[in-house]
Amino acid sequence: xxxDTLVDIAQKNSLIxxxxxxxxxxxxxxxxxxxxxxxxxxxxxxxxxxxxxxAWTGGAVKGGTSGLADxxxxxxxxxxxxxxFRDFAIIATAFGARLDDLKxxxxxxxxxxxxxxxxxFAVGAIVAVGFGYKDPVSISTIGAxxxxxxxxxxxxxxxxxxxxxxxxxxxxxLVKSILVxxxxxxxxxxxGLDNSRSAMIYGGLMGTTSGVAAGLAATDPKLVPYGxxxxxxxxGVGCLLAPSxxxxxxxxxxx
Amino acid sequence: xxxxxxAILSLxxxxxxxxxxxxxxxxxxxxxxxxxxxxxxxxxxxxxNPRKKMQLAPITTKGITFWSAMYIPIVVAMAAKQNVYGxxxxxxxxxxxxxxxxxxxFALIPLMTKLSEEKRPPKGEEPE
Numbered sequence: 596x597x598x599d600t601l602v603d604i605a606q607k608n609s610l611i612x613x614x615x616x617x618x619x620x621x622x623x624x625x626x627x628x629x630x631x632x633x634x635x636x637x638x639x640x641x642x643x644x645x646x647x648x649x650a651w652t653g654g655a656v657k658g659g660t661s662g663l664a665d666x667x668x669x670x671x672x673x674x675x676x677x678x679x680f681r682d683f684a685i686i687a688t689a690f691g692a693r694l695d696d697l698k699x700x701x702x703x704x705x706x707x708x709x710x711x712x713x714x715x716f717a718v719g720a721i722v723a724v725g726f727g728y729k730d731p732v733s734i735s736t737i738g739a740x741x742x743x744x745x746x747x748x749x750x751x752x753x754x755x756x757x758x759x760x761x762x763x764x765x766x767x768x769l770v771k772s773i774l775v776x777x778x779x780x781x782x783x784x785x786x787g788l789d790n791s792r793s794a795m796i797y798g799g800l801m802g803t804t805s806g807v808a809a810g811l812a813a814t815d816p817k818l819v820p821y822g823x824x825x826x827x828x829x830x831g832v833g834c835l836l837a838p839s840x841x842x843x844x845x846x847x848x849x850x
Numbered sequence: 851x852x853x854x855x856x857a858i859l860s861l862x863x864x865x866x867x868x869x870x871x872x873x874x875x876x877x878x879x880x881x882x883x884x885x886x887x888x889x890x891x892x893x894x895x896x897x898x899n900p901r902k903k904m905q906l907a908p909i910t911t912k913g914i915t916f917w918s919a920m921y922i923p924i925v926v927a928m929a930a931k932q933n934v935y936g937x938x939x940x941x942x943x944x945x946x947x948x949x950x951x952x953x954x955x956f957a958l959i960p961l962m963t964k965l966s967e968e969k970r971p972p973k974g975e976e977p978e
Contacts, residue, residue: 617923617930639922646929654935664931676927682886684924686863687917689890694898697891703966714958715951722947737943741951749880766940770948773937776929778952786959793963800955800962804886805928812925819921820894824887831874831883 602668609671617675620645640780640813647773685808685823692820696791703792704825707799712833715742715802716841719767731846733760738845739837740764741771743803746833753838772806779810788814791821798822802829855906855913862892 605612624645625638650662659665664673674680697704719741723734736756740747740763747764750756756764779788779797787793798807798821807826811819863886870885877883893914899905937944 613927614923617927620926620930621923639926642922642926643929646926647932647934649930650932651934651938653930654933658935660933660936662931662934672927673931675924676929676931680924681928682867682889683859683863684917684921685886686866686889686893687859687914688921689893690859690897690911690914690918692890692894694894697894700966703962707962710958710962711955714954718951718954719947722943722950726943737947740944741947745881753880763940763944766937766944767947767951769933769937770940770945771951773932773934774949774952778956782956786956787963788959792966793959796962796966797959800958801952805932809925809929812922816922820890824890827886827890828884831870831879831881834874834879834881835877835883 605668606670609668610674611671612668613671613675616669616672620649637780637813639816643776643809643813647776681805681808685804685819685827688816688823689820693791696821697795697824700792700795700821704795704799704821707796708802708825708828708832709836711800711802711829712742712746712836713841714800715771716833716837719764720845728760729849731842731849732756734849735837735842735845736760736764737767738841739833740767742768742833742837743830744768744772745830746837749834750837750842754842768803771801772803775801775803775806776809776813779806780813783814788818791818794818794821795825799825799829802826802833804830852909852913852916855910855915856917857913858896858906858910859893859914859917862889862896865889866892 621642624642627641628634628636628638653663653665657665661673663669716738720734720738723737728734728737732754733756735754736747736751737760739750744765747768748761751761751764788797794811801807804826807822811822866889867882867885869888870882873883874881
């Protein structure tokens with residue numbers, strides 16, 4: 596009886612439940628950061644890692660694609676962490692960013708988007724060839740997936756790739772975005788990710804909005820607007836280049 | 851009022867997404883091209899407005915800075931709704947392609963940063 600009532604309230608107010616759950620996760624993470632690592636590992640990095648572990652648990656229990664949000668009474672996590680609130684908060688971080696910093700790195704930031712798309716595509720395509728794929732459509736689709744998990748299916752659909760190749764491309768993109776979330780705070784120091792310029796280059800090279808958003812949050816939230824600025828153009832550029840120029844290039848090389 | 855700030859932020863987002871969609875249509879791509887980035891630019895331009903009269907009142911900016919402060923919790927929720935299970939069960943090809951793409955991109959960051967800095971005049975010297 597009491598449990599049913601609780602579950603009922605939680606389901607009707609799922610976004611509010613999400614605020615409580617995320618609040619507890621963040622509090623616990625900052626506690627761990629202080630006690631276990633003396634603040635060396637950022638609390639937000641731990642919180643994001645815990646979030647990913649919870650997402651894995653949700654996927655393992657429910658078999659869905661939305662991680663923890665597939666559990667009915669935690670559906671609010673899906674709203675709070677969905678694209679609408681994510682983009683809203685990313686845009687809000689731009690308030691206080693310096694226009695001069697953006698301008699002075701604008702050129703290299705733009706270049707990094709194009710270099711990033713071509714680099715990830717090439718790496719994905721080479722891996723696909725290594726696994727025995729020979730047709731240009733499959734190679735290009737998997738290459739596009741290594742750019743982001745949106746560029747992959749968009750390219751695959753445009754070129755008429757098989758559904759299992761499209762699924763593989765989404766898989767590659769998912770691995771990329773999750774690895775960027777976890778890896779960024781760990782390598783930030785050694786790759787010089789500590790100023791607005793390198794943050795813009797980082798956003799352009801990585802391109803996955805979710806990965807960059809979480810990676811910079813875990814490293815230094817002040818860098819978020821600079822990385823996010825270039826990253827949000829990446830998927831569009833990828834959808835432009837992958838099914839056209841890059842596919843033609845693969846087809847020429849494959850023959 | 852706080853709602854003014856929230857409304858300005860929301861309007862920036864909608865305007866940015868709209869322009870991003872138009873850009874996508876213009877270049878024939880089935881995706882929003884930089885909508886969020888354009889929205890950020892709109893907000894930055896509003897914030898950097900040189901005319902004192904048009905500057906936002908402190909209480910108005912709270913409607914924006916609140917959402918900026920909610921950024922990390924929202925990202926934690928975003929992490930919790932990722933298809934991590936799908937990524938880890940995607941097989942060796944997906945794992946290898948994703949991992950190598952990230953490794954190569956990370957490796958290129960210091961190189962590109964260095965190259966872009968060499969083009970600028972070194973500190974202490976007068977720019978021409």
